[in-house]
Amino acid sequence: MSIAQPPIPVRETPAAMIPQPNPAFPDASAEPVLDMDEIQGNIIPGFLKDFETLLFLSITDPGQCKEWIKHITPFIATAEEVLTFNRLFKQIRYRRGYEAGTVKATWVNIAFSFQGLRKLRPDADQFTDQAFKDGLAAHSKDLGDPTGENDEGNPKNWVIGGPGNEADILLIVQSDDYEDMQHEVQRIKQSIYDLLSGRTRVPSGVELLYEEYGANPPGRLSGHEHFGFLDGVSKPGIRGRVSNDPHDVLTPRQNPRDPHQGKPGQDLLWPGEFVFGYQHQDPSREVEKPSDDKASAGPDWAKDGSYLIFRRLRQDVGAFHAFLHAHGQQVGVPPAFLGTKIIGRWPDGEPIMRDQQAGNQLVLGNDDCANNDFEFVHQDPSLHNPSSQLPPDELPPAGTSDQCHIPQVPNSSFMPSPGDPTGEICPFAGHIRKAYPRDDITPAGRGKASGRDEESDLSERATQTHRLLRRGLPYGPISPSAFGNPVHDQVDRGLLFIAYQTSIERQFEFVIKAWVNNRDFSQQGAGFDLVIGQNSQDNRQRTATISLNPVQNQTLQLQANQEWVIPTGGGYFFAPSISALKKELSS
Numbered sequence: 001m002s003i004a005q006p007p008i009p010v011r012e013t014p015a016a017m018i019p020q021p022n023p024a025f026p027d028a029s030a031e032p033v034l035d036m037d038e039i040q041g042n043i044i045p046g047f048l049k050d051f052e053t054l055l056f057l058s059i060t061d062p063g064q065c066k067e068w069i070k071h072i073t074p075f076i077a078t079a080e081e082v083l084t085f086n087r088l089f090k091q092i093r094y095r096r097g098y099e100a101g102t103v104k105a106t107w108v109n110i111a112f113s114f115q116g117l118r119k120l121r122p123d124a125d126q127f128t129d130q131a132f133k134d135g136l137a138a139h140s141k142d143l144g145d146p147t148g149e150n151d152e153g154n155p156k157n158w159v160i161g162g163p164g165n166e167a168d169i170l171l172i173v174q175s176d177d178y179e180d181m182q183h184e185v186q187r188i189k190q191s192i193y194d195l196l197s198g199r200t201r202v203p204s205g206v207e208l209l210y211e212e213y214g215a216n217p218p219g220r221l222s223g224h225e226h227f228g229f230l231d232g233v234s235k236p237g238i239r240g241r242v243s244n245d246p247h248d249v250l251t252p253r254q255n256p257r258d259p260h261q262g263k264p265g266q267d268l269l270w271p272g273e274f275v276f277g278y279q280h281q282d283p284s285r286e287v288e289k290p291s292d293d294k295a296s297a298g299p300d301w302a303k304d305g306s307y308l309i310f311r312r313l314r315q316d317v318g319a320f321h322a323f324l325h326a327h328g329q330q331v332g333v334p335p336a337f338l339g340t341k342i343i344g345r346w347p348d349g350e351p352i353m354r355d356q357q358a359g360n361q362l363v364l365g366n367d368d369c370a371n372n373d374f375e376f377v378h379q380d381p382s383l384h385n386p387s388s389q390l391p392p393d394e395l396p397p398a399g400t401s402d403q404c405h406i407p408q409v410p411n412s413s414f415m416p417s418p419g420d421p422t423g424e425i426c427p428f429a430g431h432i433r434k435a436y437p438r439d440d441i442t443p444a445g446r447g448k449a450s451g452r453d454e455e456s457d458l459s460e461r462a463t464q465t466h467r468l469l470r471r472g473l474p475y476g477p478i479s480p481s482a483f484g485n486p487v488h489d490q491v492d493r494g495l496l497f498i499a500y501q502t503s504i505e506r507q508f509e510f511v512i513k514a515w516v517n518n519r520d521f522s523q524q525g526a527g528f529d530l531v532i533g534q535n536s537q538d539n540r541q542r543t544a545t546i547s548l549n550p551v552q553n554q555t556l557q558l559q560a561n562q563e564w565v566i567p568t569g570g571g572y573f574f575a576p577s578i579s580a581l582k583k584e585l586s587s
């Protein structure tokens with residue numbers, strides 16, 4: 001007798017088989033054709049591998065380093081290669097029904113700090129993003145990081161990226177297979193220690209400063225970060241085609257109700273938000289409309305590149321779980337429920353905004369057609385709500401089963417999001433609401449229009465200019481701690497947070513300073529993001545307002561006297577195009 005097992009969450013669930021290019025998608029001729037052979041593959045579409053090594057290098061001899069860059073450039077994975085692989089991977093997974101390991105790949109990408117670029121290019125000063133030029137360590141205090149001499153979070157004590165310990169180059173190696181990754185890392189190290197130029201061995205001009213290993217947890221923990229929540233669920237949709245075909249788009253258009261979304265709830269943004277050389281969002285226009293100009297980093301050769309943020313964030317899992325346990329007991333709610341309020345999603349990824357039906361969290365969390373289909377202010381006509389199914393004559397022709405209104409899970413019908421303008425369901429302090437407030441009214445729109453809908457619209461136009469392309473993976477061993485049974489084991493584990501964007505100031509730093517660390521965002525008294533927020537004042541104590549039971553009007557004022565996410569390394573980098581590597585950075 002076989003026992004049915006619940007599905008193991010995968011890092012990106014397939015909505016259905018998506019042939020691409022796809023004539024069922026809306027015509028995207030107005031969107032640019034992306035230089036897929038130029039853009040590095042971890043920017044778009046993203047590696048999404050299970051194993052990762054980060055190599056941090058220092059340039060010791062710029063002339064020799066250029067030779068080494070020449071050597072490594074053919075190994076740098078392009079967006080074209082990674083997209084082709086990802087499409088094949090999904091196709092096979094869909095046909096086989098599980099991740100069979102039939103196709104595997106190992107990818108490498110590269111990025112440079114401002115100081116690194118300066119060693120190689122006299123015109124590096126043309127970069128305009130001041131945060132990139134100053135570097136992360138110099139901005140750490142402004143981001144709220146600890147400043148005490150002995151504080152682990154003080155850049156002086158970081159394992160990499162503190163003063164005098166900043167990397168010039170970051171190499172990202174990711175693979176589906178641990179041993180394949182090790183081979184690639186060894187090959188790269190060999191080139192660093194002993195570069196072969198023709199038949200002669202020459203110094204590489206680079207030196208290994210630091211090495212870090214990360215991995216997607218195995219089995220049922222797949223895709224989860226160390227606190228126990230599914231990560232990487234919500235990602236910005238990116239406009240743009242990958243060939244001249246008007247239907248060959250980077251982000252599949254799976255929402256039959258809204259041509260401006262990828263998956264339901266995934267708003268499409270103009271690619272200049274994440275890659276230089278393309279039109280970007282313009283907050284003075286509707287979200288769907290592009291800017292007149294194209295995103296520019298300064299130097300011409302920065303086209304098709306992107307800024308990369310790296311933060312090594314140690315997670316004190318025992319401390320977080322103990323906090324949930326103690327406060328949960330106080331008010332009589334399970335610790336996992338309190339954690340869910342603090343994140344904004346259940347551990348299995350289900351958004352708390354669509355949480356009215358108990359019991360099918362895993363199913364909803366694992367359904368990409370439903371798990372982002374919500375707003376905060378407005379009620380959403382969900383596709384997975386039986387009352388909002390399209391009438392039969394509006395259904396696409398048989399055989400194009402790529403649209404989200406055909407439920408992936410038979411009989412699954414999730415309740416729609418009711419909207420939550422007062423923060424009763426998802427607290428304003430919730431991590432996902434702080435880091436991406438969707439249609440919430442923010443200072444960008446508040447008081448600037450006659451009605452709530454207009455205020456929300458103006459706010460969202462601005463909000464969409466503060467998005468991040470996240471590419472993080474956990475590091476360190478899995479924690480024995482659980483929500484109901486906190487374990488303090490003093491083991492170093494956490495998140496290797498990586499995000500791409502075209503403005504460090506307007507995207508990563510803005511989100512941290514104006515939203516996450518701001519107790520009055522997006523509403524007065526909302527409190528801090530209790531996951532990553534930092535309070536550089538008040539003895540670093542963080543407060544947050546959490547509504548527990550809207551019916552009984554039960555609200556909890558939480559106070560955290562310690563942090564459980566501690567910065568222990570990092571850096572600001574720029575990931576150039578393949579042409580820039582070949583021409584500007586290796587000659």
Ligand code: HEM
Pocket residue numbers: 225226227229230231232233234235311313314315343345431432433435436468494495497508511512531532565
């Ligand atoms: C150890 C630190 C962190 C943990 C444990 C963590 C955890 C999570 C989890 C569980 C989610 C929900 C799943 C998802 O939508 O992907 C999430 C979403 C998100 N996080 Fe974090 N995160 C961390 C650090 C950061 C940092 C440093 C940022 C930078 C601002 C950030 C920004 C975001 C954003 C933008 C979202 C998506 C919100 C949305 O689109 O709905 N996170 N995070």
